[in-house]
Amino acid sequence: MIQSGVEVAWYVYGVVPADASFKPAAEGVASTRVEVVTEGGLAAIVGRVDLDEFGEEALRRNLEDRAWLEQTVSAHDGVLSGAVGMTPLVPLRFGTVFRDETRVRELLGAREAEFTAALERLRGCVELGVKVFLLDEERSEEAKPTSGRDYLLQKQRARDATSAALSKALDRVRDLHEHLASIAGGARANSPQPPELSGRREPMLLNAAYLVRANEQPEFVAAAEDHDDPGLEIVVTGPWPAYNFVEAEEAE
Amino acid sequence: MSTPGQSPQRYLGRREAAQLPDVLERVLDKGIVIAGDIQVSLLDIELLTIKLRLLVASADKAKEMGIDWWEHDPFLKGGRNGDELEDRLRRLEQKAGIAERSEES
Numbered sequence: 077m078i079q080s081g082v083e084v085a086w087y088v089y090g091v092v093p094a095d096a097s098f099k100p101a102a103e104g105v106a107s108t109r110v111e112v113v114t115e116g117g118l119a120a121i122v123g124r125v126d127l128d129e130f131g132e133e134a135l136r137r138n139l140e141d142r143a144w145l146e147q148t149v150s151a152h153d154g155v156l157s158g159a160v161g162m163t164p165l166v167p168l169r170f171g172t173v174f175r176d177e178t179r180v181r182e183l184l185g186a187r188e189a190e191f192t193a194a195l196e197r198l199r200g201c202v203e204l205g206v207k208v209f210l211l212d213e214e215r216s217e218e219a220k221p222t223s224g225r226d227y228l229l230q231k232q233r234a235r236d237a238t239s240a241a242l243s244k245a246l247d248r249v250r251d252l253h254e255h256l257a258s259i260a261g262g263a264r265a266n267s268p269q270p271p272e273l274s275g276r277r278e279p280m281l282l283n284a285a286y287l288v289r290a291n292e293q294p295e296f297v298a299a300a301e302d303h304d305d306p307g308l309e310i311v312v313t314g315p316w317p318a319y320n321f322v323e324a325e326e327a328e
Numbered sequence: 329m330s331t332p333g334q335s336p337q338r339y340l341g342r343r344e345a346a347q348l349p350d351v352l353e354r355v356l357d358k359g360i361v362i363a364g365d366i367q368v369s370l371l372d373i374e375l376l377t378i379k380l381r382l383l384v385a386s387a388d389k390a391k392e393m394g395i396d397w398w399e400h401d402p403f404l405k406g407g408r409n410g411d412e413l414e415d416r417l418r419r420l421e422q423k424a425g426i427a428e429r430s431e432e433s
Contacts, residue, residue, distance in 0.1 A: 135366060149355045150351055153355050167354075168361075174364050205350060266353070269349055269353070313350055319354040322358075
């Protein structure tokens with residue numbers, strides 16, 4: 077293994093049409109410059125990274141480092157998000173690294189048809205995220221139980237109320253998702269984030285992504301937020317690169 | 329040719345720390361998978377994603393809280409089993425019952 081500290085590799089963020097007009101982010105992962113490698117009708121958004129940081133050993137180590145991971149993942153998204161709305165864009169998953177520029181060109185050449193089709197499909201679209209949280213319902217307090225039987229009955233009523241509320245909330249969320257899916261170009265319901273990941277105590281009932289025409293975002297956001305249920309909080313995020321809509325099986 | 333270069337509007341401050349989970353989820357778990365030259369990446373990142381879910385996210389805990397319904401019911405997959413729903417609701421009721429503070433007046 078070469079110990080040199082200056083050996084570089086090519087980190088690939090995503091693929092855009094070669095004639096895309098967008099201003100690349102100033103800085104990518106590990107504070108590297110963002111560059112473009114063009115081959116035929118496609119261009120890869122890349123950065124030259126240090127193998128000391130992105131080589132196999134280093135990457136394996138760094139992936140365990142939460143601070144490094146968060147910073148680098150955010151930088152990856154920052155580069156791609158900077159181009160959202162300006163060009164169709166196929167986002168690559170984190171950590172796609174090639175030995176040299178030639179290998180990046182080979183990638184563009186080998187998968188040209190696939191990338192071109194994906195870019196066409198995504199043209200003019202962005203991804204919006206919609207998360208729905210179930211807020212605590214205020215429950216009317218019952219009188220202090222006067223007997224064991226009374227206590228059990230109260231528990232039963234509380235359970236019934238909670239179950240009914242959840243069931244109703246799930247119906248609403250399902251309806252919302254179906255409606256949003258019907259007005260979007262694509263829809264994907266992911267596993268809701270558990271509280272430790274979402275950072276919120278309230279249960280997440282929906283964690284979905286939609287492919288939306290860029291010029292229809294306001295209407296879509298309005299549709300997502302159009303509800304009068306005080307028990308639900310709806311959070312719209314984005315616009316994102318179409319992270320959720322670039323694998324073949326997700327095409328609708 | 330590119331789409332009209334309107335500057336994208338950001339909703340609800342996704343750059344805030346609270347949105348980091350969404351960034352992690354998308355960048356680590358979504359996006360097209362390409363086999364690069366650094367072979368460690370794909371497998372390790374899949375493991376890492378699992379780790380994030382298990383360690384950071386603790387899927388079991390989510391289940392304890394009764395929010396595991398998606399595992400059986402991704403909306404788009406259609407038909408579901410009624411008995412399963414009943415079972416799930418019963419479990420939810422039990423969990424909710426356990427969590428309840430009903431002694432105060």
